Protein backbone atom coordinates (compact mmCIF):
# COMPACT_ATOMS: atom_id res chain seq x y z
CA UNK A 1 0.00 0.00 0.00
CA UNK A 2 2.81 2.37 0.98
CA UNK A 3 4.59 1.45 -2.28
CA UNK A 4 1.46 2.12 -4.25
CA UNK A 5 1.08 5.54 -2.64
CA UNK A 6 4.73 6.35 -3.31
CA UNK A 7 4.43 5.24 -6.90
CA UNK A 8 1.36 7.37 -7.39
CA UNK A 9 3.08 10.31 -5.76
CA UNK A 10 6.26 9.97 -7.84
CA UNK A 11 4.25 9.48 -11.06
CA UNK A 12 2.42 12.69 -10.21
CA UNK A 13 5.71 14.45 -9.58
CA UNK A 14 7.25 13.22 -12.83
CA UNK A 15 4.31 14.64 -14.78
CA UNK A 16 4.70 17.92 -12.87
CA UNK A 17 8.44 18.00 -13.51
CA UNK A 18 7.86 17.43 -17.22
CA UNK A 19 5.25 20.17 -17.31
CA UNK A 20 7.57 22.44 -15.33
CA UNK A 21 10.44 21.86 -17.71
CA UNK A 22 8.25 22.10 -20.82
CA UNK A 23 9.71 25.42 -21.98
CA UNK A 24 13.27 24.17 -21.63
CA UNK A 25 12.57 20.79 -23.22
CA UNK A 26 10.62 22.33 -26.12
CA UNK A 27 13.62 24.48 -26.96
CA UNK A 28 16.04 21.54 -26.83
CA UNK A 29 13.79 18.96 -28.38
CA UNK A 30 12.65 21.16 -31.29
CA UNK A 31 16.22 22.29 -31.84
CA UNK A 32 17.43 18.70 -32.06
CA UNK A 33 14.66 17.82 -34.50
CA UNK A 34 15.65 20.82 -36.60
CA UNK A 35 19.31 19.83 -36.68
CA UNK A 36 19.09 16.07 -37.11
CA UNK A 37 16.13 15.51 -39.40
CA UNK A 38 17.60 13.68 -42.39
CA UNK A 39 21.14 14.68 -41.42
CA UNK A 40 24.27 12.74 -40.61
CA UNK A 41 26.14 13.21 -37.40
CA UNK A 42 29.02 15.20 -38.86
CA UNK A 43 31.14 18.15 -37.82
CA UNK A 44 28.58 20.71 -39.00
CA UNK A 45 25.59 19.12 -37.26
CA UNK A 46 27.62 18.63 -34.08
CA UNK A 47 28.59 22.30 -34.08
CA UNK A 48 24.95 23.26 -34.40
CA UNK A 49 24.10 20.94 -31.52
CA UNK A 50 26.79 22.52 -29.37
CA UNK A 51 25.37 25.99 -30.10
CA UNK A 52 21.87 24.78 -29.23
CA UNK A 53 23.08 23.39 -25.89
CA UNK A 54 24.84 26.66 -25.07
CA UNK A 55 21.71 28.64 -26.00
CA UNK A 56 19.75 26.36 -23.65
CA UNK A 57 22.06 27.40 -20.78
CA UNK A 58 23.94 24.13 -20.33
CA UNK A 59 27.13 26.17 -20.66
CA UNK A 60 30.03 25.85 -23.14
CA UNK A 61 31.92 23.21 -21.17
CA UNK A 62 28.96 20.80 -20.86
CA UNK A 63 27.97 21.49 -24.48
CA UNK A 64 31.45 20.54 -25.71
CA UNK A 65 31.52 17.38 -23.58
CA UNK A 66 28.09 16.22 -24.74
CA UNK A 67 28.88 16.87 -28.40
CA UNK A 68 32.18 15.02 -28.07
CA UNK A 69 30.51 12.02 -26.42
CA UNK A 70 28.03 11.86 -29.29
CA UNK A 71 30.79 12.21 -31.89
CA UNK A 72 32.71 9.30 -30.38
CA UNK A 73 29.70 7.05 -30.51
CA UNK A 74 28.10 7.89 -33.84
CA UNK A 75 30.40 9.97 -36.08
CA UNK A 76 29.54 9.95 -39.80
CA UNK A 77 26.48 7.81 -39.19
CA UNK A 78 22.86 8.63 -39.88
CA UNK A 79 21.08 9.38 -36.65
CA UNK A 80 17.44 10.14 -35.89
CA UNK A 81 16.51 13.04 -33.57
CA UNK A 82 15.02 10.53 -31.08
CA UNK A 83 18.38 8.77 -30.81
CA UNK A 84 20.17 12.09 -30.22
CA UNK A 85 17.67 12.98 -27.48
CA UNK A 86 18.04 9.56 -25.82
CA UNK A 87 21.86 9.72 -25.92
CA UNK A 88 21.88 13.26 -24.49
CA UNK A 89 19.44 12.33 -21.72
CA UNK A 90 21.74 9.47 -20.73
CA UNK A 91 24.89 11.59 -20.75
CA UNK A 92 23.23 14.46 -18.87
CA UNK A 93 21.94 12.00 -16.24
CA UNK A 94 25.56 10.89 -15.74
CA UNK A 95 26.68 14.48 -15.15
CA UNK A 96 23.81 15.02 -12.71
CA UNK A 97 24.02 11.71 -10.81
CA UNK A 98 26.90 12.74 -8.49
CA UNK A 99 25.04 15.88 -7.33
CA UNK A 100 21.63 14.28 -6.79
CA UNK A 101 21.80 14.05 -3.02
CA UNK A 102 18.12 14.40 -2.17
CA UNK A 103 16.79 15.59 1.13
CA UNK A 104 17.75 13.63 4.21
CA UNK A 105 18.15 15.33 7.58
CA UNK A 106 20.74 13.83 9.93
CA UNK A 107 18.72 11.86 12.52
CA UNK A 108 21.45 12.41 15.11
CA UNK A 109 21.03 16.18 14.89
CA UNK A 110 18.12 17.46 16.94
CA UNK A 111 17.34 19.59 15.16
CA UNK A 112 19.14 19.41 11.82
CA UNK A 113 19.60 23.12 11.13
CA UNK A 114 19.28 24.37 7.55
CA UNK A 115 20.37 27.92 6.80
CA UNK A 116 18.76 29.12 3.59
CA UNK A 117 20.57 31.85 1.67
CA UNK A 118 20.19 33.56 -1.69
CA UNK A 119 19.58 36.90 -3.36
CA UNK A 120 16.27 38.72 -2.89
CA UNK A 121 13.44 37.20 -4.83
CA UNK A 122 15.25 33.96 -5.67
CA UNK A 123 12.54 32.05 -3.83
CA UNK A 124 14.06 31.44 -0.37
CA UNK A 125 10.91 31.97 1.67
CA UNK A 126 8.77 29.96 -0.73
CA UNK A 127 11.36 27.17 -0.78
CA UNK A 128 11.40 27.01 3.03
CA UNK A 129 7.61 26.76 3.04
CA UNK A 130 7.70 23.95 0.48
CA UNK A 131 10.50 22.12 2.31
CA UNK A 132 8.55 22.40 5.57
CA UNK A 133 5.54 20.89 3.90
CA UNK A 134 7.61 18.14 2.25
CA UNK A 135 9.36 17.12 5.46
CA UNK A 136 6.11 17.28 7.41
CA UNK A 137 4.59 14.75 5.02
CA UNK A 138 7.71 12.61 5.60
CA UNK A 139 6.73 12.51 9.28
CA UNK A 140 9.37 14.99 10.49
CA UNK A 141 8.79 17.73 13.03
CA UNK A 142 9.83 21.03 11.50
CA UNK A 143 10.39 24.51 12.94
CA UNK A 144 10.87 27.68 10.92
CA UNK A 145 12.75 30.87 11.77
CA UNK A 146 11.88 34.12 9.98
CA UNK A 147 15.49 35.31 9.82
CA UNK A 148 14.88 37.67 6.89
CA UNK A 149 14.13 40.44 9.38
CA UNK A 150 14.92 43.04 6.76
CA UNK A 151 11.60 42.71 4.97
CA UNK A 152 8.29 42.71 6.87
CA UNK A 153 6.56 40.94 3.96
CA UNK A 154 9.07 38.06 4.14
CA UNK A 155 8.20 37.51 7.82
CA UNK A 156 4.48 37.50 7.07
CA UNK A 157 4.98 35.24 4.07
CA UNK A 158 6.88 32.70 6.18
CA UNK A 159 4.17 32.83 8.87
CA UNK A 160 1.56 32.03 6.22
CA UNK A 161 3.64 29.07 4.97
CA UNK A 162 4.05 27.90 8.57
CA UNK A 163 0.30 28.01 9.17
CA UNK A 164 -0.35 26.18 5.94
CA UNK A 165 2.12 23.42 6.77
CA UNK A 166 1.07 23.38 10.43
CA UNK A 167 4.58 24.04 11.76
CA UNK A 168 5.74 26.62 14.34
CA UNK A 169 7.41 29.82 13.12
CA UNK A 170 9.74 31.83 15.33
CA UNK A 171 9.44 35.46 14.23
CA UNK A 172 10.00 38.98 15.47
CA UNK A 173 9.13 42.39 14.06
CA UNK A 174 11.14 43.57 11.06
CA UNK A 175 14.43 45.23 11.85
CA UNK A 176 15.22 42.79 14.73
CA UNK A 177 18.62 41.14 14.99
CA UNK A 178 18.48 38.02 12.86
CA UNK A 179 21.27 36.21 14.74
CA UNK A 180 19.50 36.49 18.07
CA UNK A 181 16.29 35.37 16.40
CA UNK A 182 18.14 32.32 15.00
CA UNK A 183 19.53 31.58 18.48
CA UNK A 184 16.08 31.80 20.03
CA UNK A 185 14.63 29.58 17.32
CA UNK A 186 17.31 26.92 17.83
CA UNK A 187 16.77 26.98 21.58
CA UNK A 188 13.03 26.49 21.08
CA UNK A 189 13.41 23.80 18.41
CA UNK A 190 15.94 21.95 20.59
CA UNK A 191 13.65 22.09 23.62
CA UNK A 192 10.82 20.74 21.47
CA UNK A 193 13.04 17.90 20.15
CA UNK A 194 12.36 18.95 16.55
CA UNK A 195 13.90 17.07 13.62
CA UNK A 196 14.54 20.18 11.54
CA UNK A 197 14.92 23.92 11.87
CA UNK A 198 14.85 25.94 8.63
CA UNK A 199 16.19 29.47 8.90
CA UNK A 200 15.29 32.15 6.36
CA UNK A 201 17.85 34.93 5.77
CA UNK A 202 17.96 38.29 4.03
CA UNK A 203 19.68 38.43 0.66
CA UNK A 204 20.85 41.99 0.20
CA UNK A 205 23.71 41.40 -2.15
CA UNK A 206 24.38 45.06 -2.92
CA UNK A 207 26.29 45.12 0.34
CA UNK A 208 28.38 41.99 0.44
CA UNK A 209 30.30 42.96 3.57
CA UNK A 210 27.08 43.40 5.57
CA UNK A 211 25.62 40.18 4.27
CA UNK A 212 28.81 38.31 5.05
CA UNK A 213 28.89 39.71 8.58
CA UNK A 214 25.26 38.86 9.17
CA UNK A 215 25.45 35.27 7.91
CA UNK A 216 28.73 34.68 9.78
CA UNK A 217 27.10 36.00 12.96
CA UNK A 218 24.10 33.69 12.55
CA UNK A 219 26.41 30.68 12.08
CA UNK A 220 28.56 31.69 15.09
CA UNK A 221 25.57 32.15 17.35
CA UNK A 222 24.04 28.80 16.33
CA UNK A 223 27.31 27.05 17.22
CA UNK A 224 26.98 28.22 20.82
CA UNK A 225 24.02 25.85 21.13
CA UNK A 226 25.21 23.16 18.72
CA UNK A 227 28.81 23.17 17.45
CA UNK A 228 27.73 21.16 14.37
CA UNK A 229 25.04 23.70 13.35
CA UNK A 230 24.12 24.69 10.73
CA UNK A 231 24.24 21.15 9.35
CA UNK A 232 23.27 22.50 5.92
CA UNK A 233 23.60 25.80 4.16
CA UNK A 234 21.48 25.84 1.02
CA UNK A 235 21.75 28.46 -1.71
CA UNK A 236 18.47 29.14 -3.52
CA UNK A 237 18.90 30.08 -7.19
CA UNK A 238 16.29 31.42 -9.60
CA UNK A 239 16.61 29.45 -12.87
CA UNK A 240 15.28 32.38 -14.90
CA UNK A 241 18.57 34.19 -14.27
CA UNK A 242 20.35 31.58 -16.41
CA UNK A 243 24.13 31.83 -16.38
CA UNK A 244 23.96 34.50 -13.66
CA UNK A 245 23.18 31.66 -11.26
CA UNK A 246 26.79 30.53 -11.64
CA UNK A 247 28.05 33.95 -10.57
CA UNK A 248 25.76 33.81 -7.53
CA UNK A 249 27.28 30.50 -6.44
CA UNK A 250 30.76 32.03 -6.74
CA UNK A 251 29.73 34.99 -4.58
CA UNK A 252 27.86 33.07 -1.90
CA UNK A 253 30.44 30.35 -1.47
CA UNK A 254 32.91 33.05 -0.48
CA UNK A 255 30.44 34.19 2.18
CA UNK A 256 29.28 30.86 3.69
CA UNK A 257 30.29 27.22 3.26
CA UNK A 258 27.50 25.99 0.97
CA UNK A 259 26.39 22.37 1.28
CA UNK A 260 23.82 22.38 -1.50
CA UNK A 261 21.72 24.21 -4.06
CA UNK A 262 18.00 24.56 -4.68
CA UNK A 263 16.99 25.73 -8.15
CA UNK A 264 13.57 27.42 -8.33
CA UNK A 265 11.20 28.78 -10.99
CA UNK A 266 12.13 26.17 -13.57
CA UNK A 267 8.52 26.36 -14.75
CA UNK A 268 8.83 29.95 -15.90
CA UNK A 269 11.85 29.59 -18.14
CA UNK A 270 13.54 27.83 -21.04
CA UNK A 271 16.80 28.03 -19.07
CA UNK A 272 16.48 24.77 -17.11
CA UNK A 273 19.78 23.63 -18.65
CA UNK A 274 21.53 25.83 -16.10
CA UNK A 275 21.09 23.01 -13.56
CA UNK A 276 23.48 20.90 -15.66
CA UNK A 277 25.97 23.77 -15.94
CA UNK A 278 25.85 24.22 -12.14
CA UNK A 279 26.36 20.50 -11.51
CA UNK A 280 29.35 20.31 -13.80
CA UNK A 281 31.01 23.50 -12.62
CA UNK A 282 30.63 23.22 -8.85
CA UNK A 283 29.74 19.61 -8.05
CA UNK A 284 27.58 20.93 -5.20
CA UNK A 285 24.59 18.74 -4.37
CA UNK A 286 21.38 19.90 -6.03
CA UNK A 287 19.05 19.17 -3.19
CA UNK A 288 15.71 20.09 -4.76
CA UNK A 289 14.12 21.85 -7.71
CA UNK A 290 11.05 24.07 -7.78
CA UNK A 291 8.59 23.98 -10.64
CA UNK A 292 5.78 26.20 -9.37
CA UNK A 293 4.50 28.36 -6.52
CA UNK A 294 2.46 25.69 -4.73
CA UNK A 295 3.47 23.59 -1.72
CA UNK A 296 3.66 20.46 -3.88
CA UNK A 297 5.90 22.04 -6.48
CA UNK A 298 9.26 21.22 -4.92
CA UNK A 299 10.82 17.80 -4.56
CA UNK A 300 14.18 16.12 -4.03
CA UNK A 301 16.29 16.21 -7.13
CA UNK A 302 16.59 13.02 -9.21
CA UNK A 303 19.21 12.89 -11.95
CA UNK A 304 17.59 10.56 -14.49
CA UNK A 305 14.09 12.04 -14.17
CA UNK A 306 15.45 15.56 -14.55
CA UNK A 307 17.68 14.71 -17.52
CA UNK A 308 14.89 12.93 -19.33
CA UNK A 309 12.36 15.69 -18.66
CA UNK A 310 14.85 18.33 -19.79
CA UNK A 311 15.70 16.75 -23.14
CA UNK A 312 12.79 14.55 -24.07
CA UNK A 313 9.89 16.37 -22.39
Ligand SMILES: Nc1nc2c(ncn2[C@@H]2O[C@H](COP(=O)(O)OP(=O)(O)OP(=O)(O)O)[C@@H](O)[C@H]2O)c(=O)[nH]1
Pocket residue numbers: 118119120121122123124125126127148151154157201202203264265266267268289290291292293297
Ligand atom coordinates in the same frame (compact mmCIF):
# COMPACT_ATOMS: atom_id res chain seq x y z
N1 LIG B 1 6.72 29.98 -10.84
C1 LIG B 1 7.44 29.82 -9.72
N2 LIG B 1 7.50 30.81 -8.83
C2 LIG B 1 8.23 30.63 -7.71
C3 LIG B 1 8.94 29.43 -7.45
N3 LIG B 1 9.58 29.60 -6.26
C4 LIG B 1 9.27 30.84 -5.82
N4 LIG B 1 8.45 31.48 -6.68
C5 LIG B 1 7.89 32.84 -6.58
O1 LIG B 1 8.96 33.78 -6.60
C6 LIG B 1 8.62 34.94 -5.84
C7 LIG B 1 9.74 35.26 -4.85
O2 LIG B 1 9.82 34.22 -3.92
P1 LIG B 1 10.24 34.47 -2.40
O3 LIG B 1 10.17 33.15 -1.73
O4 LIG B 1 9.50 35.60 -1.79
O5 LIG B 1 11.75 34.91 -2.58
P2 LIG B 1 12.80 35.31 -1.47
O6 LIG B 1 14.11 34.85 -1.96
O7 LIG B 1 12.38 34.84 -0.14
O8 LIG B 1 12.73 36.88 -1.55
P3 LIG B 1 13.04 37.95 -0.40
O9 LIG B 1 12.09 37.65 0.71
O10 LIG B 1 12.77 39.25 -1.08
O11 LIG B 1 14.46 37.76 -0.01
C8 LIG B 1 7.30 34.62 -5.18
O12 LIG B 1 6.27 35.24 -5.90
C9 LIG B 1 7.17 33.10 -5.28
O13 LIG B 1 5.85 32.65 -5.33
C10 LIG B 1 8.87 28.38 -8.42
O14 LIG B 1 9.48 27.29 -8.32
N5 LIG B 1 8.10 28.64 -9.55
